Amino acid sequence: MSAPAAERPALATVPRLEVAALTKSYGDTEVLRGIDLTIAPGEVVAIIGPSGSGKSTLLRTLNRLEEPTSGVVRLDGELIGVRRRGDHLVALGEGRVRRQRARIGFVFQHFNLFPHLTALDNIVEAQVSALRRSRADARERARRLLDRVGLADHAGHYPRQLSGGQQQRVAIARALALDPSLLLFDEPTSALDPELVDEVHRVIAELAAEGRTLVVVTHELGFARRIADRVLFMDSGRIAASGRPSAFFDTPPTDRARLFVASHRRA
Secondary structure, X not given: OOOOHHHOOOOOOOOOEEEEEEEEEEOOEEEEEEEEEEEOOOOXXXXXXXXXXXXXXXXXXXOOOOOOOEEXXXXXXXXXXXXXXXXXXXXXXXXXXXHHHOOEEEEOOOOOOOOOOOHHHHHHHHHHHHHOOOHHHHHHHHHHHXXXXXXXXXXXXXXXXXXXXXXXXXXXXXXXXXXXXXXXEEOOOOOOOHHHHHHHHHHHHHHHHOOOOEEEEOOOHHHHHHHOOEEEEEEOOEXXXXXXXXXXXXOOOOHHHHHHHHHHHHO
């Protein structure tokens, strides 16, 4: 059983992630509207909110899968995706961005495993391409991580031979293989059958108990309450409310948050 958020060690004071005035637009459609956010090392942040509120877009801009329209992201004090040239910000080359992206692990809603590679080789390939690890070192680390997520005996299985929960655990192991400073989870259980959800929740809760820095977009409010140090409620491209999980869910801080929480309690 992993330790609840309240029992984990005190968080460090130097930010792991800093987001300032982040916006994202697609043509005339503004999806993110000035996001400001600071996350401490070891903090677990759950992001909730209605569909279309910008939750997934926020995650994708943090590690430059999507280019922000404006604003900056810093990981451990380093600008992500850009560098300063005098008073201006200049985009980094794709190779440098890939190296930075490896420090921000991303676990996708639909797993995104290579179907032609085994579970082991999906984890190996990520290390070789992103970190230039030798295949021997990458295979050793991949085997350790498959054991870590309870899939040591599935190393030679292809994604089609795995359940959804097993595929997602391989995807988590793949993200961990890059030794990220920050792990992002985008609705990690929404594509799973209900009976497979607990096995993925268990792995994420164990990572939280280890003191890893996690940002989890989720529609499962009970899970958010159990693992998070802080809950962010997004609405219309903004962080509309935030708070400690117990206070947030027992007494939502805004009318909009209250309606959202109430609707999920009825579901």
